[in-house]
Amino acid sequence: MSRISLVDPKSATGDSAELLGNIHAAFGATPNMFKAVANSPAALASMWGSFGALGSGRLGAKLGEQIAVAVADRNDCHYCLAAHTALGRKAGATAQEMADAQRGQSSDPNTAAVLSFVRTLVEKRGQASDADVKTLRDKGFDDQDIVEIIAHVALNLFTNYINVALAVPVDFPGVKLVREAA
Structure with missing residues (x-):
């Protein structure tokens, strides 16, 4: 409730x-x-x-949804995990791609670099290092992309906090948190 x-x-x-x-x-x-x-x-x-x-940003809907599930899992947000898994599928991600993203992983090296950076941001509360940013740059991400990745994380922190703190009832098909399954 x-x-x-x-x-x-x-x-x-x-x-x-x-x-x-x-x-x-x-x-x-x-x-x-x-x-x-x-x-x-x-x-x-x-x-x-x-x-x-x-x-409507440069990262695209699919990567945005992959970022969202990575953040949701780290924050134990059942609501966002369920919603963004469904939205990711609508954006063209496979079930496996969304499950991997939830774990902060991807078979695509560029997506993997983004998701690793995202997990670092969430787990270290924004304390990214020069090396963390360089890894993104080495994969071809520029300043605009990096700022947009951080904006996605910030938006998802906002939604996670709303849903977790206020116990908003999930109205999307449920998805198990990775940390619960471990």
Whole structure:
């Protein structure tokens, strides 16, 4: 049970109502996470705007979803793991690619480098080293890419914290956390 009320889109008003309408149009439903965040129109605008901006970024949807599951698993966020696994599949990732990403791994060397960097950021709370950034540069990632990777991590930390702290009910098909399975 959620620790905060979930805003019913039918009774929402103002900016939250408009944003929830846009979210419903994009998903064909209104995910519970957005209903929770709708308690703050400013937070909802920030989150939805970030998803939109990063969704049209250079990294692409598939890599964005792989980043999301890597972050979700490290933060024990059942909600984000379930949601982003489903979204990753829609973005063209295989089930194996999403399972590997959840572990911070990939058979693609460039994706593996990104996911390793992502895990470092999460586990060391942003304390990346010169060598960590150089590894990305050696794989062809430039300043724009590196900043965008960090922005994906930050957005996913935001969503993870909302869902974990507020116990938002998962409304996507469940996925087991790797750390639980170990």
